[in-house]
Amino acid sequence: MDHKEFIRGGTALSEDEIKSGKIFVEEDALDCRYAWDTGVAIGRYLAELKKGKIIAKKTNCCDRIMIPPRMFCELCYRPSGAWTYVQDTGVVNTFSISNIYYDASRVPSGEPNPMPAVIEIDGASKGMGIMHLLGEVKPEDVKIGMKVKAVWKPESERTGSITDIEYFKPY
Amino acid sequence: MSKKVAIVGLGYSSFRTTSQDVSYREMIFEAATKCYEDAGGVHPQDIDAFVACSEDFMEGISIADEYVPDQLGAVLKPVQSITGDGLQGLASAAMHVLTGELDLVTLSAFSKASNVLHYANVVSYACDPTYVRPLKENPYFIAGLEMNRYLYETGTTEEQCAMVTAKNKGNALFNPTAAYGAKIDVKDVLQSDPLFSPLKYLDKSQDLDGAIVFLLASEEKAYQYTDKPIWIKGLGWATDTPNLDNRLDGMGDAVYARLAAQKAYEMAGITYPRKEIHFAELDDTFSFKELQHLEALNICSRGEAGKLLEQGVFSKNGDFPVNVSGGSLGVGYLHEANGLQRLMEVVLQLRGEAGKRQLDDVETGLAFAWRGIPTATGAAAVLSSRY
Numbered sequence: 001m002d003h004k005e006f007i008r009g010g011t012a013l014s015e016d017e018i019k020s021g022k023i024f025v026e027e028d029a030l031d032c033r034y035a036w037d038t039g040v041a042i043g044r045y046l047a048e049l050k051k052g053k054i055i056a057k058k059t060n061c062c063d064r065i066m067i068p069p070r071m072f073c074e075l076c077y078r079p080s081g082a083w084t085y086v087q088d089t090g091v092v093n094t095f096s097i098s099n100i101y102y103d104a105s106r107v108p109s110g111e112p113n114p115m116p117a118v119i120e121i122d123g124a125s126k127g128m129g130i131m132h133l134l135g136e137v138k139p140e141d142v143k144i145g146m147k148v149k150a151v152w153k154p155e156s157e158r159t160g161s162i163t164d165i166e167y168f169k170p171y
Numbered sequence: 172m173s174k175k176v177a178i179v180g181l182g183y184s185s186f187r188t189t190s191q192d193v194s195y196r197e198m199i200f201e202a203a204t205k206c207y208e209d210a211g212g213v214h215p216q217d218i219d220a221f222v223a224c225s226e227d228f229m230e231g232i233s234i235a236d237e238y239v240p241d242q243l244g245a246v247l248k249p250v251q252s253i254t255g256d257g258l259q260g261l262a263s264a265a266m267h268v269l270t271g272e273l274d275l276v277t278l279s280a281f282s283k284a285s286n287v288l289h290y291a292n293v294v295s296y297a298c299d300p301t302y303v304r305p306l307k308e309n310p311y312f313i314a315g316l317e318m319n320r321y322l323y324e325t326g327t328t329e330e331q332c333a334m335v336t337a338k339n340k341g342n343a344l345f346n347p348t349a350a351y352g353a354k355i356d357v358k359d360v361l362q363s364d365p366l367f368s369p370l371k372y373l374d375k376s377q378d379l380d381g382a383i384v385f386l387l388a389s390e391e392k393a394y395q396y397t398d399k400p401i402w403i404k405g406l407g408w409a410t411d412t413p414n415l416d417n418r419l420d421g422m423g424d425a426v427y428a429r430l431a432a433q434k435a436y437e438m439a440g441i442t443y444p445r446k447e448i449h450f451a452e453l454d455d456t457f458s459f460k461e462l463q464h465l466e467a468l469n470i471c472s473r474g475e476a477g478k479l480l481e482q483g484v485f486s487k488n489g490d491f492p493v494n495v496s497g498g499s500l501g502v503g504y505l506h507e508a509n510g511l512q513r514l515m516e517v518v519l520q521l522r523g524e525a526g527k528r529q530l531d532d533v534e535t536g537l538a539f540a541w542r543g544i545p546t547a548t549g550a551a552a553v554l555s556s557r558y
C-alpha cells in the first residue's frame with residue numbers, strides 16, 4: 001500500500017530518507033539509573049517474598065490489614081502497627097486481557113495473552129490487593145471474583161521481587 | 172501583600188549523605204509528622220491543600236506528583252506539584268492562601284540524591300538537545316564558564332571564592348543538621364582538585380538526602396497553630412532565557428536573582444535591603460554563586476561582595492550574616508529542597524530556635540534559591556517575625 005495516497009498536502013518522509021541523512025533529525029538515548037532505597041516497609045515485604053511468604057501490616061487507628069505493607073496509614077495519618085502474614089491466595093478484583101506487549105508489539109495469534117489482574121489477598125482488608133499476572137487459565141475462563149493462588153518460583157531463583165511469584169492460578 | 176500569610180509549622184527529617192534505611196515516603200512522613208506536631212498537633216484532615224516540589228528525573232518516575240499524597244496526609248485532598256525549587260513552591264503555596272479560599276496549606280520538598288546513580292546525565296538532559304548536549308561534555312562545565320566570566324567582570328578573586336567555602340563549612344560546624352561542616356582555610360580550597368577551572372572540588376557543594384515540610388496559614392488562622400508565626404513579607408521569582416550563550420546580562424551575572432529580589436523587596440516595602448534585612452540564607456551551590464547572588468540581590472554593589480567578605484561583613488558575627496546555617500557548601504545540596512533548607516534556617520533564626528548559631532536581634536531575613544545548572548531560575552522570599 002502506498003502510504004502517500006493518504007496524505008493531503010505536505011511532503012511524505014520515508015525512514016530511508018531519515019536514515020540516509022537527507023532529512024535532519026536529532027536522536028538521543030537517555031541513560032538514567034536509580035537505586036531506590038526500599039526503606040522499612042518495602043524492604044521487609046520483598047525479603048518475605050524471597051522466603052515465599054506475603055507479609056502485611058496492621059493499622060492501629062482504623063483496624064485495617066494493609067497489603068503491600070506501609071509504615072503509616074495514609075487515611076488516618078498514624079504510624080502503622082504489627083506485621084502480620086497473609087495468605088498467598090486471593091480473589092480476582094479486576095483483570096484485563098493484553099493484546100500488546102511491553103515493547104508495544106502485538107501479541108501474535110496463538111501466543112498466550114498476558115493477563116494483568118488485581119488480586120484481593122485473603123487475610124488482608126477487603127479491597128486491599130496486589131497487582132500481578134494470571135496464568136494456567138484461558139482468557140475466556142477468567143472471571144471477576146475467581147479464587148486464585150500464587151505460583152512461586154523455586155526458592156533458589158527468588159530474588160526478593162514481586163516476580164518471585166510467577167503468577168496467580170485458579171485453585 | 173494585601174493579605175498576610177504566615178509560616179506556622181516546620182518539620183524536617185535527619186539530613187544524611189545516604190539514607191538506605193528509609194524510603195522517600197518514610198523520610199517525608201517523618202518530616203511531615205514533625206511539621207504537624209510543630210503546628211500544635213494539627214491533623215492533615217484539617218489542612219486544605221498541599222504543594223510538593225519534585226523533578227521527575229530526580230525521582231526516576233514520571234508524573235511523580237501522583238506519588239505525593241500518602242506521606243503528607245494528602246490523600247483525597249487538593250494536591251499541586253511544582254517542578255522546581257522549594258521556594259517556587261512557597262510562592263505557589265502562599266498564593267493558595269492569598270486566594271482567601273484556603274486557610275492551611277502544606278509545602279514540601281525532598282532529596283533522595285543518593286538514589287540517582289547517573290546525576291550528571293540528569294543534568295545533561297536538562298541541557299538543550301541541539302545546542303549543548305551534542306558536545307558530550309560533563310554539564311558542570313557550565314559552572315566553570317559562569318565562574319570565569321563572573322571573576323573577569325567583577326575582579327573577584329579565586330581566593331575570595333575559596334573564603335566562601337571556608338566560612339560556610341565553618342558555620343556548618345554549629346548546625347547539627349549539616350553534613351559537610353569542616354574547619355578549613357582558603358589554601359585548602361585552592362589546592363583541592365580542579366574540576367572545571369577555575370572551579371575546584373571544594374568550590375562545589377555535595378549531595379545530601381533529606382525532607383523538609385512547612386505549614387502555611389492565613390492571617391486569621393495563624394495563631395491557632397503557633398504563638399510564633401513567621402510572616403511572608405515578599406516573594407519573587409524569575410527565569411531568564413534557556414539559551415546559555417545569550418542571557419540578558421551574560422553568563423557572569425545572575426539576572427534571575429536581581430529580578431526575583433526586586434519583586435520580593437517591592438512587596439515587602441524594602442528600599443535598602445542591606446539595612447532593612449538582617450541576614451540572608453542564599454544559594455551557594457558553588458562558592459562564587461554566594462558572591463554573585465549577594466550582588467544581584469542588591470545586598471552590595473557589583474564586584475563588592477568579595478571585599479566585604481574579606482572584611483567579615485558576611486560572617487556570623489558580622490553586620491550582615493550570610494549562610495549561618497552553612498549553606499549548601501556546609502549543610503549539603505538538597506536539590507529541589509535547597510530553597511526549603513534556606514527557608515528553614517530563616518524561620519529558625521526568626522523564631523530564636525537556631526541553637527548555638529542563633530543570631531542576636533534579627534527580625535527580618537531573606538531566603539534565596541537558584542534552581543542550579545543549567546537553569547537561570549531563582550526565587551526570593553523576605554520573612555519577618557514582625558507582623
